[in-house]
Amino acid sequence: MACCCTPEPPKQNHSYPAKFKIALWIALIINLSLFIVEVIAGIYAHSSSLWADALDFAGDSMNYAISLAVLGMSLYWRATVALLKGVTMASFGIFVLIKMCYAYMLGIVPEAITMGMIGILALFANVICALILYAFRDGDANMKSVWLCSRNDAIGNIALIFAAIGVFGTNSIYPDLLVALIMAVLGISAGYTVIKHALLERKLDKVVENKCC
DSSP states (O other), X not given: OOOOSOSHHHHHHHOOOHHHHHHHHHHHHHHXXXXXXXXXXXXXXXXXXXXXXXXXXHHHHHHHHHHHHTTTSOHHHHHHXXXXXXXXXXXXXXXXXXXXXXXXXXXXXXXXXXXXXHHHHHHHHHHHHHHHHGGGTTSOHHHHHHHHHHHHHHHHHHHHHHHHHHXXXXXXXXXXXXXXXXXXXXXXXXXXXXXXXXHXXXXXXXXXXXXXX
């Protein structure tokens, strides 16, 4: 049976601004570069917050790559991929909580100068990504997820800088652990938001499809 609906909704589902694709490529390259930098710095500085941020950069890189891959697909499949990304974001948050507990048991005070320098570099990179993606923050779950990734990273980097100052001033591991906790909560919260939005879009797409057929 031919679809009785107008062709406009599917057209909207498949259409993305060309600027969004360019923004995703820029964000992908920046995040991959910072992931490598922070992994090395995290090992050197024994910092949980740097490791948390590096893991976040890795997750964001995967999210941007997946987003680029599904841009031409239907709303249902874009929402399905966004659902996977939401689960990944929340899972990374849980992993950071586990890593934080392990670091607490070891009790090694991180190297504050390295934390601060990398934190400033990462903040600069994430502010660029956040500004580039800001215009797409109110789009579908796929677009919303990439905006939330960059926003959370920028917030996390500011916290990372304060953690470095705290570690330097107190010679204690606790400022580092506190920032790791904040970043974990941000990841879990953003993941929940994306999951909820993606499930709603999948349900909406099914309703439209049933009406059409």
